[in-house]
Amino acid sequence: MNSIIEVKNFTKKYGDFTAVNDISFNVEEGSIFAFLGPNGAGKSTTINTLCTIFEKTSGTLLIDGKDVTTQKSEVRSTIGVVFQDSTLDSKMTIDENLKMHCVFYNIPKKDVEERIQFVLKLVDLLGERKKLVGALSGGMKRRVEIARGLIHYPKVLFLDEPTTGLDPQTRAHMWEYIMKLQKERNITIFLTTHYMEEAEICNKIAIIDGGIIVAHDTPYALKKEFTKDKAYITTKNEPELEQLLAQYELKYLKKEGYYKVDAENIDLLLQVLSLHKENITNIEIKKGTFNDVFLEITGKKIREEA
């Protein structure tokens, strides 16, 4: 697999403040790449620099072998961007928005109709093409933006929080479209998201915090490395359980009415449980979630952006 996005020693400073500090990573062609991080970690700075909107301070950023600083025009034709905030022209229809986009991207007139049909079919909006964008729902607008971002057949599609603010159903649909795209057209997708469970679908994940990449791996590897399964135990005899847990050297946290016990070592846990079984009123084993990975790495909770 060859890399379609190559970032080497990228640094961005705003005056004295270093937003991104010497990061390097590659994205393989045809993969879905998730870029995660708390607010202010350097996520947006990186994505905006890759999209040729911001100027870098130093380093090399290449998309499909083209430099984002010196070959802006070439890079812009190669990428599609869906920003977090809508960038549609709400006074025009879906059709007119897409046609305008085709003009900007120099798409031959004879291909326009075919392409509009193709992308609108992809996001299930073929029947609505004459509607004014201003009259559409939030989810529909996002779909129009994805359609628009694809109409010039980009090699890389940047999605800046594509599902933020959408209801769960629309979110699920959104992901269907994204997966379909990646499979059918072998488009590389670079996305940022707040929803950890969404990051799990991706091929590779990079977590950025404080301007540096703190983790970069497959979701599976990250999960394996950073999460632990936990047992939630409720007991009638709290002192006895505490004593047993200490005796078997199992880490635990006492919570309101239950114990959160480290379930890494199943053997030890089972021994404790069998000794304590008369007193146990409830037990539940929980798998580590991707949220745990994030918290473990960045030490912060992801907050919704204002």
Place this chain on the structure above:
Amino acid sequence: MNTVFALWKRGLKAFIRNKTGLIFSLIFPFFFVYVFGAIFKNDFIENPIAYMLSGVIITTVFESSLNLASSTVDDMVSGFMKEVLVSPAKRIAVATGQLLSAATVSTVQGILILIIGLFTGIKFTTWTTPLYILCAMITVGLVFSGVGLFLATKVRSGQTFQIIKTAVTMPLTFISGAYIPLSMLPKSLKFVAYFNPMTYATAFFRMIVLEKTNLSTAELVKEGLAIDINGFIVTPIMSFGIIVVIGLMFLILSTNSFVKTDFSRVNRSSNDANSLWG
């Protein structure tokens, strides 16, 4: 070139779709004609309705073309400008398309008022007059589209912009001789009027509409068509020259500024007041 045309068409479409705006933009001028025409019936002006109409038409063209500032700011706030920014489209083509569409819309609005004006008091004796009028309207439209675009590129806040716009356009229209003859203004305001580009635009446009091209300089001053700055007479032709110079200046400034502006700064949701300021 395609970009220029597409944006031009977009501007026209938006204009045609905004029916309420269109109707009010036509009603408003006639309200002014009626009010001010009645107030300023004096001996200097032989045809007060035509006199007022000419002022109102050029003011409409002026205000409508200056509206490019508002629509560009809207495009920044709505994010549309960001879409332009990440596209390979040339920024200079985008600026040109925006300028041409604003100039066209304002000229069309001017023509609509003129047509109604033809039934209410304006009369032409030669066929060249409408041609001159058209040229004058396009010129003024282009000039102030340039000013508007320039203003838009300097804006950091969608909300404050509307206030600034009103604060700029109101004095410019009222101290230009379009509604109130300059001779009736107090001395200090008259002085301000000399620095107002609209004063000159109004003077030469009115001369064309009233077909006073053959008058002597003294008569032009008396009719308020030439501007007497302490004995120095600015003839309508010179007025036209002044407008063209200002226009070229702003067209260059605005396209230059447009190419360099970082539109992503203004691209915020409108309720996010803090990020819009500064």
